[in-house]
Amino acid sequence: MDKRVLLIEDEPSIIEAIRFILTRDGWSVQTHSDGTTAAARVREARPTVLILDVMLPGRSGFDILEDLRGDPDFAALPVLMLTARGQSADRARAERAGASRYMTKPFSNAEVLASVNALAAGA
């Protein structure tokens, strides 16, 4: 299986941790931190799974996802959304924008790993 994940997140410590966890599990991890150029980066990298933070500088994760879902090439891309706000309104918004899964910070490493692997397996 192709195990390439693109992590769009602007917090260096969280990037380090997620990169470490996924790399040990055999994933190749690319990262990107800017909201405005994130969609272009996804189109170029064509990852197996996209991990997308909601609060990004320049452009929100919701907008990036809506943009991607409007493109037939990325309509089915597995996307795991991360957010620091667990409000039901955000969850609904993530679902509307087309998130495959949704994870609230703080999450456990096992959760991240399980979610990414489940998304890659088409669950």
Place this chain on the structure above:
Amino acid sequence: MPRGALTGSRIRDRRLAAGMRQADLARDAGISASYLNLIEHNRRRIGGKLVANIARALGCEISALTEGAEAVLLAALREAAAAGGVPVEDDRAEEFAGRFPGWAALLAERHARSDRLGQEVAALSDRLAHDPQLSASLHELLTAVTAIRSTASILSDTSDLDPAWGARFLGIIDTEGRRLADGAEALVRYLDGPAAAAPSAETPQEEVEAFFAARDWHLPELEPAQPEAIDPLLVAPELKTLAGRTLARAAMERYCADARLLPLKVLIPFADDHPGAIAARFAAPLDAVLRRLALLPGREAGLVIADNAGAITFRRPLAGFALPRHGPACPLWPLYQALSRPAVPISAHLRMPGPTARRVRADAVAMPVPTQADDQPPIFTAVMLLRPAPDEGAAMPVGPTCRICLIAACRARREPSILTPGGISQAL
């Protein structure tokens, strides 16, 4: 209005008041006594010609039997039934309202109130959810917690961790730990800090505070004391509810009374004297002096008024001395000491914990509210004036209220602080 079954109750009342027997009224109206009995007990709808006949037989207007508040009441009952989630006897709402008008009105009123409270709760939680400062602070905390949680479990779960990676992750924990501490402190400052300059009007009391704050806590319209100037002020945009206007009127009446005892012109030259000296000079009660000194033009001061249940009824916030937004305050405040020693002046220098706090001088006194009968329990009102004091010098550590207080060891603590699970020690 539909001529609903409640008309029956009115017919019955009228008939009994007129001293008529059911059989006689039935005969006069051209119906059977048993049918009239059903009508009177709201078991049969009645309208048109029959109402007219009965009204004529009773010697009253038709409208006296058919018009009233029952349509509104019935609509309210149906609304309550629809919202209640409890199955009710829908078809007997009219009978219920007719036979138990008091209970029915109470139910309708409770329903309206619960509706209103639901809206208020929604508005308050909405305000909390959309408070940008709070949400930024929480985002900061959650981000740091996420990084620490993730990194710490890598450190503890990875048995063969490369030492270089280990050092890197320890570094992250250190950085994020510091960020967490800073974020928590910012949150504490936000929750603990002085009330915003313009309190947002949510409760009637907050409306009154917003009203006074908008006028910089001084009302030139009432100087010299002119009670007739109160009414025009009640149309102020800050006073949105009847309850708010009622409280504002009471506050302004008190203001007027105080202004009459201590006119601005004669008080100003002595405003920096000891409050007790001012009270003696003008033969004025000390509580009036304290209120007056707290609401002078262009002077920084705080004011807290409470009843003898400890509930705060008026607040003028003072920067550097946080007043709780809701509920009772710190039991160590001179305000509460004054309540336990009525009419005795209590003064102290105070300081709250936290970086934005400053030393203040508090002067408090509790005075009895005059009773009008011998057997009434005594009521007291306590007043506490707060004024900025020089930063150096002794000060008693006090908090705003236990829930948001940073003082760890306190014999007056009645509930744990939400800010410091264990409390932090405070050097003052």
